[in-house]
Amino acid sequence: MSAIYLLIIISIITAFGFLMTFLWAVKSGQFEDSYTPSVRILFEEEIEMEVENENTEESKNATV
Template sequence: MSVIYILLTISIIVAIVFFVAFIFAVKNGQYDDSYTPSVRMLFEDELVKEKTKKPIQSKD
């Protein structure tokens, strides 16, 4: 039973370490996207081709 307490304590400590590392990486700009804004201007005004609708022919 004491092994469960030890494993639980170790897993919580490891989770806290990973959380702190994640927060540190976010604050230092590790996940900032520096590539997409420079490419977005090339594709922003892309023309959208609409399908032309054929008129419905009635049988009279």
């Protein structure tokens, strides 16, 4: 039964790790803005697509 002492201490240390992760997430501002990142992630993609489109158009023009 003495394994319980060890297991409980390990479990609490693990849980403590999650608590630290949570505190870090708060500290790094992840809870402050839940909207802008969702928009931001789309930007690069759109820009790349624009560039690609332009390229394809240019190549089309070239072939014509």
